[in-house]
Amino acid sequence: MKASDLLRTATEAEIEAALAEAAAANPGKWITHSINAGIACREIAAKCPGLDSERAYSLGALHDIGRYVGIVRGRHQIEGYRYCMAKGWLGNAKVCLTHSQVLKDINRSLDYWDISKTDFDFFLEYIESVVYDDYDYLVQLADCLATSEGFCIIEKRMIDVARRYGVDQDSVARWERVFELKDYFDQKAGCNIYTLLPDIEKTTLN
Numbered sequence: 001m002k003a004s005d006l007l008r009t010a011t012e013a014e015i016e017a018a019l020a021e022a023a024a025a026n027p028g029k030w031i032t033h034s035i036n037a038g039i040a041c042r043e044i045a046a047k048c049p050g051l052d053s054e055r056a057y058s059l060g061a062l063h064d065i066g067r068y069v070g071i072v073r074g075r076h077q078i079e080g081y082r083y084c085m086a087k088g089w090l091g092n093a094k095v096c097l098t099h100s101q102v103l104k105d106i107n108r109s110l111d112y113w114d115i116s117k118t119d120f121d122f123f124l125e126y127i128e129s130v131v132y133d134d135y136d137y138l139v140q141l142a143d144c145l146a147t148s149e150g151f152c153i154i155e156k157r158m159i160d161v162a163r164r165y166g167v168d169q170d171s172v173a174r175w176e177r178v179f180e181l182k183d184y185f186d187q188k189a190g191c192n193i194y195t196l197l198p199d200i201e202k203t204t205l206n
């Protein structure tokens, strides 16, 4: 395998086809959330020296592609990884596994997970050994800025997720990490990244 194969990401046409197929299999707000996460990644990356905005779009737009299988929780990460690996999109496959693990604080209780023990063991080992890069960080941040309607400030998205899924003892630490990521990209972009996201004030106040 060439080093470039490890970086391969889905093209715009491939993303469109994958999301259309996924929307037919499991329609829902997650499709527009995904596209908006891609747009957030692209807009932020465009302002950051050294980041490729089209690659960023691809990684953001397909981070939740594993949801094509139906209404699942943690399983969407593994399913997305498998889906992208099968397509040869190794760059996207990595982000399918890393996007939710901002602290690498994986819940060890199998009851929490809707995946098999074998898949859990693979996931745990993968996350513990993987080295995150700026694209992993960017998708982790964008996931907290993109709703199905558009873009909002982190606080709004966090409360929205907490109201839907609840919180646990590590929630505040994860929120802190996402605010750190925002500071990191604010610095890289040389501006407040909120200002790069179209109509953020409208969606935030909605």
Ligand SMILES: [Fe+2]
Binding pocket: 033, 037, 063, 064, 143
């Ligand atoms: Fe997401």
